[in-house]
Amino acid sequence: MPELPEVETVRRGLAPTLVGARLTHVELRRADLRFAFPEHFVERLVGRRVSALERRAKYLLAELDSGETLVMHLGMSGSFRLEGETAPGAFHFERSKAPAHDHVIFTCESGARIVYNDPRRFGYMTLLATDALTQHPLFRDLGIEPLGGEFDAAHLAELLAGARTPLKSALLDQRRIAGLGNIYVCEALHRARLSPLREAGSLTKAQLRALASAVRGVLDAAIEAGGSTLRDHRQTDGALGYFQHSFEVYDREGAACGHARCKGAIARIVQNGRSTFYCPACQR
């Protein structure tokens, strides 16, 4: 589920509860997610205060007062929900009816509970020394943040220079740009009117400008939509929120292309084993 905008929405949803909070209890309902939890995971968390909640690419980073950072990735199906004092609508579940796939439960001093649910278990959590975070293999090779100040057409030109791979594959590569996933790559390419099949290194300057602007624009819009769902529904689970109603191409095979004067229909093809949606008529 979660690409950059969803993770950012989760971060904003959890921050008011988590930042400044002390963890009093951490419950693991199983020994692993995608990977095993690290040694003494619970002991290293309990009693610690969370000093900041950040995001890098699709990772959530909870900085602790112990010098370590709790690193969380939501994989395909991970989500958080808030229960307890800060969630007035929280349900009370009988023990036997606890929702399936709740794997980790963090309890704060305030009584608030933050529950991590992940049916497919492609997500994972680990603890890393905060001052060495950027050197760690998980982060060392990550590319540029598409919403950061350095991301522009010139940077994009460098990132794609000489690449023979299809444009879509290049944009999904987290070592180039970090945080884009299948949906927003499809959407950004449609906005920029560029074919996912184009050789990545073949874009003109004007096309690079259009693409940089499209990437930023689609991510900004999705975060904004996520933000509005947060305000309206206290949703912290990183669901696509209302932005899914704004998809121009993703999961819209056969629909009319939304671009002015384009008579094309959205097609679905498969690239690297994953669905690509685009308009063959106007994306060149």
Add this chain to the structure above:
DNA sequence: CTGTGTTCCTGTTCGC
């Protein structure tokens, strides 16, 4: 080095 295919896991949807 670059680029591609496979794999992890469960839930939902679709065609018969």
Add this chain to the structure above:
DNA sequence: TGCGAACAGGAACACA
């Protein structure tokens, strides 16, 4: 209605 197949928002890893 049931039942198997296809597919799903990610990315680590193996390999050509």
